[in-house]
Amino acid sequence: MIIxxxxxxxxxxxxxxLINEEELNIVKYISTFDLExxxxxxxxxxxxxxxxxxxxxxxxxxGNDKALIFEAHLMILDDPELLKQTLTIIKNQSVNxxxxxxxxxxxxxxxxxSMEDAYxxxxxxxxxxxxxxxxxxxxxxxxxxxxxxxxxxILIARDLTPSQTASMxxxxxLGFLTDIGGKTSHTAxxxxxxxxxxxxxxxxxxxxxxxxxxxxxxxxxxxVVINPSTNQIEMFNARHLAFLKMKQEQSLMIGLESITLxxxxxxxxxxxxxxxxxDALHRNDAEAVGLYRTEFLFMxxxxxxxxDEQYAxxxxxxxxxxxxxxxxxxxxxGGDKTLSYLSIGEEANPFLGxxxxxxxxxxxxxxxxxxRALLRASVHGPxxxxxPMISSLEEILAVKKIWNEVKLxxxxxxxxxxxxxxxxxxxxxxxxxxxxxxxxxxxxxxSIGTNDLTQYTCAVDRMNEKIEYLYNPYNPGLLRLIxxxxxxxxxxxxxxxxxxxxxxxxxxxPLFVGMGVSELSMSAMHILSTxxxxxxxxxxxxxxxxENFLKIGTAxxxxxxxx
Amino acid sequence: xxxxxxxxxxEGIHARPAGILVKxxxxxxxxxxxxxxxxxxxxxxxxxxxxxxxxxxxxxxIKADGVDAEAALTEISNLFNNKFNL
Numbered sequence: 001m002i003i004x005x006x007x008x009x010x011x012x013x014x015x016x017x018l019i020n021e022e023e024l025n026i027v028k029y030i031s032t033f034d035l036e037x038x039x040x041x042x043x044x045x046x047x048x049x050x051x052x053x054x055x056x057x058x059x060x061x062x063g064n065d066k067a068l069i070f071e072a073h074l075m076i077l078d079d080p081e082l083l084k085q086t087l088t089i090i091k092n093q094s095v096n097x098x099x100x101x102x103x104x105x106x107x108x109x110x111x112x113x114s115m116e117d118a119y120x121x122x123x124x125x126x127x128x129x130x131x132x133x134x135x136x137x138x139x140x141x142x143x144x145x146x147x148x149x150x151x152x153x154i155l156i157a158r159d160l161t162p163s164q165t166a167s168m169x170x171x172x173x174l175g176f177l178t179d180i181g182g183k184t185s186h187t188a189x190x191x192x193x194x195x196x197x198x199x200x201x202x203x204x205x206x207x208x209x210x211x212x213x214x215x216x217x218x219x220x221x222x223x224v225v226i227n228p229s230t231n232q233i234e235m236f237n238a239r240h241l242a243f244l245k246m247k248q249e250q251s252l253m254i255g256l257e258s259i260t261l262x263x264x265x266x267x268x269x270x271x272x273x274x275x276x277x278x279d280a281l282h283r284n285d286a287e288a289v290g291l292y293r294t295e296f297l298f299m300x301x302x303x304x305x306x307x308d309e310q311y312a313x314x315x316x317x318x319x320x321x322x323x324x325x326x327x328x329x330x331x332x333x334g335g336d337k338t339l340s341y342l343s344i345g346e347e348a349n350p351f352l353g354x355x356x357x358x359x360x361x362x363x364x365x366x367x368x369x370x371x372r373a374l375l376r377a378s379v380h381g382p383x384x385x386x387x388p389m390i391s392s393l394e395e396i397l398a399v400k401k402i403w404n405e406v407k408l409x410x411x412x413x414x415x416x417x418x419x420x421x422x423x424x425x426x427x428x429x430x431x432x433x434x435x436x437x438x439x440x441x442x443x444x445x446x447s448i449g450t451n452d453l454t455q456y457t458c459a460v461d462r463m464n465e466k467i468e469y470l471y472n473p474y475n476p477g478l479l480r481l482i483x484x485x486x487x488x489x490x491x492x493x494x495x496x497x498x499x500x501x502x503x504x505x506x507x508x509x510p511l512f513v514g515m516g517v518s519e520l521s522m523s524a525m526h527i528l529s530t531x532x533x534x535x536x537x538x539x540x541x542x543x544x545x546x547e548n549f550l551k552i553g554t555a556x557x558x559x560x561x562x563x
Numbered sequence: 564x565x566x567x568x569x570x571x572x573x574e575g576i577h578a579r580p581a582g583i584l585v586k587x588x589x590x591x592x593x594x595x596x597x598x599x600x601x602x603x604x605x606x607x608x609x610x611x612x613x614x615x616x617x618x619x620x621x622x623x624x625i626k627a628d629g630v631d632a633e634a635a636l637t638e639i640s641n642l643f644n645n646k647f648n649l
Binding site: 072075076078079080081082084108111112115116117119120123127306307308309 | 573574577578582585604605608609611613616
């Protein structure tokens with residue numbers, strides 16, 4: 001059994017088809033200018049025809065966003081410098097077109113690969129993709145076509161290019177396995193968009209597996225078996241049936257309300273990190289975004305994202321939600337997440353240190369840029385802003401002071417924004433939970449972040465294996481704090497949600513419903529199964545469950561009660 | 564003839580503005596070059612422009628040579644000054 005990174009769920013058994021492209025051997029030989037110029041011209045024409053048809057096809061099947069890749073490839077082939085420099089080499093050195101083109105293309109690839117900006121570095125792979133297409137044409141080789149496969153197969157490759165994923169025959173591609181890539185790599189994203197099971201990051205799968213090998217894999221767990229035994233096949237078949245049953249049950253939940261048998265509604269929202277995650281949210285019928293983590297916009301880059309960049313990202317999400325509410329959390333950096341361009345300094349206890357709102361209240365300019373971008377985006381649809389790591393009322397007052405300054409500034413500049421933006425806080429520090437009755441008067445909503453709340457309430461570092469057992473969602477003290485927060489919010493008629501990983505935990509959902517939670521926010525894949533649970537509950541019974549919970553003192557007993 | 568402009572876009576000249584610039588430059592028959600420091604590149608070549616990695620506030624000299632050079636310079640300067648209409 002080999003284990004890789006789960007890219008797209010589903011269980012598959014089938015024959016392997018290796019689609020690794022052979023290394024092109026570009027030899028240099030003497031030729032005449034007229035001949036090579038004509039060959040180059042024909043190859044470019046024919047590559048452009050191919051790209052045009054790929055673009056058309058992608059536009060129809062996957063939409064404009066994905067089709068833009070081929071637009072960019074076409075522009076590269078149209079580049080006069082690429083052509084001119086290639087022709088110069090052909091002429092001056094009396095050599096063949098493929099050698100000349102490859103030399104020039106590599107020069108551009110080097111330029112892009114050495115750039116500081118990660119986005120620009122990625123463009124090198126586009127040039128490589130186009131170059132390989134053109135060289136195949138010049139060498140009169142045909143690329144393995146994935147458009148017309150005669151039998152169902154599992155694709156095995158080092159990686160798949162955008163052209164391959166966009167053009168593949170979906171009927172006969174059971175799944176794919178690749179050597180490289182992570183959860184957010186192009187191939188993984190495409191697999192989820194196409195709903196084809198896939199495992200990536202398998203390091204050398206494309207050299208281990210042979211054409212025609214029988215493969216069984218689980219895209220959800222990342223497990224891959226080459227030439228499985230009868231027992232293993234049975235196991236994968238059983239998992240496959242269970243997966244199908246679950247999918248089918250879940251799809252029955254699409255379009256239904258998330259209400260209990262006695263009519264109590266719990267909003268089921270999604271957690272997202274980038275605008276790209278919206279697709280999955282819509283597919284799983286999320287009712288809102290309960291947590292948009294803005295950190296990703298700030299990470300993996302060399303400078304702070306500008307107000308315009310942030311505005312563009314927030315607007316894209318708000319617009320993409322078609323009127324559903326979006327709770328956007330301001331920068332939560334520090335702890336285990338750092339930024340190369342923002343020095344926090346060495347700290348003995350980073351999780352108890354300079355992080356999240358504490359940074360924003362000190363680096364006020366950084367904070368104001370984000371608030372301005374958020375306010376500007378608020379004209380595109382319902383938007384709420386949530387502040388992380390609040391531990392006192394003083395912090396809320398300080399945040400609101402800055403908030404009012406920013407609003408005033410925009411109003412003076414006549415920059416439009418919505419007056420309906422709601423402000424809320426994360427409840428993830430016990431000192432905030434304990435005065436939540438008072439805090440509720442100062443904000444529009446609470447969102448309970450269970451991961452940090454567990455860590456701070458039980459004084460347990462969840463990365464420390466020796467005390468991992470103490471990081472326990474059934475800890476009655478922790479659950480009482482959650483209960484208290486929800487009760488205090490409900491008493492003041494404020495929205496209260498839960499957005500940590502406890503929000504979708506099957507046995508805890510009835511308890512949260514009994515406490516009166518208004519929203520549960522989770523990653524998209526859990527929404528439909530949680531809806532199914534909620535529709536099977538009675539709030540009145542859940543309230544009795546809460547009463548019984550309040551009488552017990554050990555995590556073990558809580559677990560048993562909820563079972 | 565030539566003129567000097569400044570990159571006003573926060574993100575600098577990424578793929579999209581570069582594409583817009585190339586499309587505009589191709590409407591003119593004159594030769595158009597962008598000069599930054601010691602680098603001179605063809606304004607009709609998307610890869611050369613992107614390869615410059617122009618960031619915000621960079622000063623760029625636009626040089627045009629040909630019958631429609633004046634019109635080209637005016638339009639391209641406008642494009643820079645209007646942040647590429649993005």
